[in-house]
Amino acid sequence: xxxxxELIRAHIRxxxxxxxxxxxxxALAHPRHGYYMTRDPLGAAGDFTxxxxxxxxxxxxxxxxxxxxxxxxxxxxxxxxxxxxxxxxTLIKDILCAFAIRPTLCDTVQIHLVETSPVLRAAxxxxxxxxxxxxxxxxxxxxxHAPEVPLxxxxxxxxxxxxxxxxxxxxxxxxxxxxxxxxLRFAPEGTVRxxxxxxxxTVRTVAAMLVQRRGAALFIDYGHxxxxxxxxxxxxxxxxxHPVLEDVGEAxxxxxxxxxxLRRAAAGxxxxxxxxxAQGAFLAALGIGLRLTxxxxxxxxxxxQMLVQGVKRLIAEGDMGTLFKVMAFCHPASLKPxxx
Ligand code: SAH
Numbered sequence: 001x002x003x004x005x006e007l008i009r010a011h012i013r014x015x016x017x018x019x020x021x022x023x024x025x026x027a028l029a030h031p032r033h034g035y036y037m038t039r040d041p042l043g044a045a046g047d048f049t050x051x052x053x054x055x056x057x058x059x060x061x062x063x064x065x066x067x068x069x070x071x072x073x074x075x076x077x078x079x080x081x082x083x084x085x086x087x088x089x090t091l092i093k094d095i096l097c098a099f100a101i102r103p104t105l106c107d108t109v110q111i112h113l114v115e116t117s118p119v120l121r122a123a124x125x126x127x128x129x130x131x132x133x134x135x136x137x138x139x140x141x142x143x144x145h146a147p148e149v150p151l152x153x154x155x156x157x158x159x160x161x162x163x164x165x166x167x168x169x170x171x172x173x174x175x176x177x178x179x180x181x182x183x184l185r186f187a188p189e190g191t192v193r194x195x196x197x198x199x200x201x202t203v204r205t206v207a208a209m210l211v212q213r214r215g216a217a218l219f220i221d222y223g224h225x226x227x228x229x230x231x232x233x234x235x236x237x238x239x240x241x242h243p244v245l246e247d248v249g250e251a252x253x254x255x256x257x258x259x260x261x262l263r264r265a266a267a268g269x270x271x272x273x274x275x276x277x278a279q280g281a282f283l284a285a286l287g288i289g290l291r292l293t294x295x296x297x298x299x300x301x302x303x304x305q306m307l308v309q310g311v312k313r314l315i316a317e318g319d320m321g322t323l324f325k326v327m328a329f330c331h332p333a334s335l336k337p338x339x340x
Contacts, residue, residue: 003033004249017176021163036117052091055310059094061286069216077108085158089127151215160254162198184245192231200265207269210331223257232256274328274340280321285339
């Protein structure tokens with residue numbers, strides 16, 4: 001049993017069943033034993049891999065998208081480049097590589113990272129040596145920083161880690177975790193519906209920041225455009241699915257993002273919403289194929305093969321290319337983001 005397995009059992013014995021949101025918060029963010037607090041989960045030696053870790057072209061394409069947004073904003077100086085949940089810092093590093101084609105942007109960009117994991121903060125610091133990022137514990141802290149500076153924001157596989165609530169049946173009966181003997185179980189049975197006030201609040205805060213400062217935000221995640229997805233809570237350990245209620249704190253726990261709920265969450269703010277579109281279609285529209293051809297020409301055979309395989313994984317139908325979706329929020333309305 002992991003320390004969290006025991007802690008959750010003791011908690012349920014003393015105070016009764018816990019809901020799925022409380023479970024996710026403990027599993028991922030418990031200060032001592034939470035999954036993200038204790039490890040770097042990414043890459044071959046970890047539990048899962050992400051688009052920026054698969055290919056540098058992912059971050060480069062997003063970098064070009066951001067350059068275009070910056071130019072449509074009138075090339076403001078300074079400008080804030082923010083990332084939520086930056087992992088190892090690979091995406092932001094590749095974005096900054098792409099920014100090299102616009103020296104004024106490179107000189108003026110202020111890098112801000114929202115990250116709660118001390119282990120991943122250390123990794124980000126190493127990846128971004130040579131830059132001077134500012135770290136924030138929360139989105140609220142980012143929002144309070146230099147509120148007049150225009151914002152370019154990205155978040156890849158961030159929202160899926162924020163807690164959800166699950167409801168059973170048509171009403172608001174919450175799906176909870178109970179103890180049956182010494183075993184953790186979900187209850188009651190029935191058709192599951194999911195809601196995530198934490199994700200919606202994130203999008204609302206980002207939208208309000210965009211209205212205040214001007215700018216664009218890009219969210220990329222595993223997800224769907226609408227309800228009816230059922231129970232999407234999942235755990236991953238050693239690159240394979242894992243029972244959600246086992247080895248708590250040692251497996252990543254996420255759920256699919258409901259992009260239609262994000263759109264509704266932003267509806268009260270004066271932002272334009274684009275997407276969701278499939279990641280493969282988005283990257284193709286931004287010219288990932290052309291960029292791949294260019295890089296292949298100057299690469300050796302082994303490196304060329306690696307580049308091709310990486311891009312294939314990012315855009316493959318039935319895999320990351322269609323399972324991952326991209327949604328953008330922009331203000332003012334004159335901004336027309338590429339790829340949608
Ligand atoms: N974006 C990265 C990493 C994705 S993993 C990539 O694509 O490779 C999720 C990231 O979000 C990790 O960096 C994790 O530490 C961070 N994270 C999870 N919950 C968070 C929270 N509530 N606040 C800030 N960061 C969080």
